[in-house]
Amino acid sequence: MKRYIILSLIAGTLVCCSEKFIDLQPISDMNAGNFYKTEQDMNQAVMSPYASLRDVYNQLYIFAGEVRSDNTTFSWVPGSSKDMTSIDNFGDVLLSDNQNVLDLWNRSYVTILRANIVLDKIDAVAFRDEKLKSQYKAEARFLRALTYFWLVRVYGDVPKVDKQLSVQEAYALGRVPTEEIYDFIVQDLTFAEANLPVTYANNDKGRVTQAGAKGLLAKVYMTMAGYPLKKGASYYAFAEAKALEVINSPQYSLVSDYKALFSVTNKNSSESLFEVQYKKGGTGTGSPWSNSFAPRFSNKEVVLVGDKSGFNAPTPSMSAAYETGDPRKAISMSDGYVSDPGGARVNEKYVKKYYDVSFSVSPDNDNNWIELRLADVYLLYSEALVRQGKQYQTALLYLNKIRQRARNTPGAAPGTLADYTSFATDEAFLLAIEKERRVELAFENHRWFDLVRTERAQTVMSQEQKEQNGFDPALWNNNMLLFPIPLQVIQSNPEKIKQNPGY
Structure with missing residues (x-):
């Protein structure tokens, strides 16, 4: 698309709260500009950034936090998908037109947009309880901070958006220094801490x-x-x-x-x-991991219902990291399974920490x-x-x-x-x-960022890649600590959006 909007300025659907907070159901075709009039409207608006987190935690953040690290790899990928393998294999070039890199950027900014809608609209709405208004603001600012914490660790300098923007305003934005983003995150979290309830x-x-x-x-x-x-x-x-x-x-x-x-x-x-x-039941709010992590060609030995995707498979070094007798290994992962039919041992590692039986053939779990x-x-x-x-x-x-x-x-x-x-x-x-x-914390999206912040990534990952992919450790450089800025984002604003070094 020639004129790609860098911040994904699409309001998307709002999500309402029915009897329980977890019953997040989308409201379609809602005119957001005319919607925010009551406390109940704002409660529904707050649900929207909560709900959009499901899109990024579904798979994209797993790619960045686990697959990029020495914890997991792909046991199977469709065809020769460089979009997946280049995230995992440091011997491949992680291209700026990688679809996963673009999707992570776009969907994260959708969450930020939804949080900003709450913050922009809420002061015009009369509340019987001002403490509740402050709570809703605090929830939106926490969700915005959490999303920026992901963005700044994945991309480094990123555009800072603290309000709804017009298309023209979006095109005027450039990347701001990493430290400024972190200061922004701290401000949001400090406000959230002061205004969120204890329970x-x-x-x-x-x-x-x-x-x-x-x-x-x-x-x-x-x-x-x-x-x-x-x-x-x-x-x-x-x-x-x-x-x-x-x-x-x-x-x-x-x-x-x-x-x-x-x-x-x-x-x-x-x-x-x-x-x-997440909540299964055919409403589009279920989680996929039990199916996504199951070996691609397993039958019902690993998951009972639904497809298997074979990604996020534990590495040999992850398997070896557990001490003998540590029950967390058998709870979190397996080194293989016994095929059914046939009874043969298949030595294919998979994550089992997030087990559930899918509601339908399309992965729809309750985790x-x-x-x-x-x-x-x-x-x-x-x-x-x-x-x-x-x-x-x-x-x-x-x-x-x-x-x-x-x-x-x-x-x-x-x-x-x-x-x-x-x-x-x-x-x-x-x-x-x-x-x-x-x-x-295996398979919970912490490992890669732990290695980066402690400056252990080069030592650990160059050796891991040498063992798994024949990567020459001498080729390591710290440009690999960040992902590329998506090409479409750069093309939308080439004067102000520059690529990370090395891409």
């Missing part, structure tokens, strides 16, 4: 809470402390403080059974700080996507302390809490996953935290 009634369970904003802010500070901004000790201290506030929140606790954490019967658990909500949970915050807290060179026993305590939960999960081998007692160096301590984050 919700059951019908609104799944909306972001105050602890969700605090937890994301801790993660943002950890990222700002590391690469590429390298803000260092003061930001590790900010992350420590926010993580501790979450840890001290009485509403949250680790789920005692690691497997139960991912059960479709245990959505929005005591450990979950924020989940993207939510857990974007942020308490175990993640425990490990960030432990890391923040070590990076500041302080409170080593407290850092050990929270690292070991994760291991304790794992060894108390049914299926753990007796005597395994013992507590760490000490480390000879800070580097050894940090590598132990890194490993624990890898196995605890």
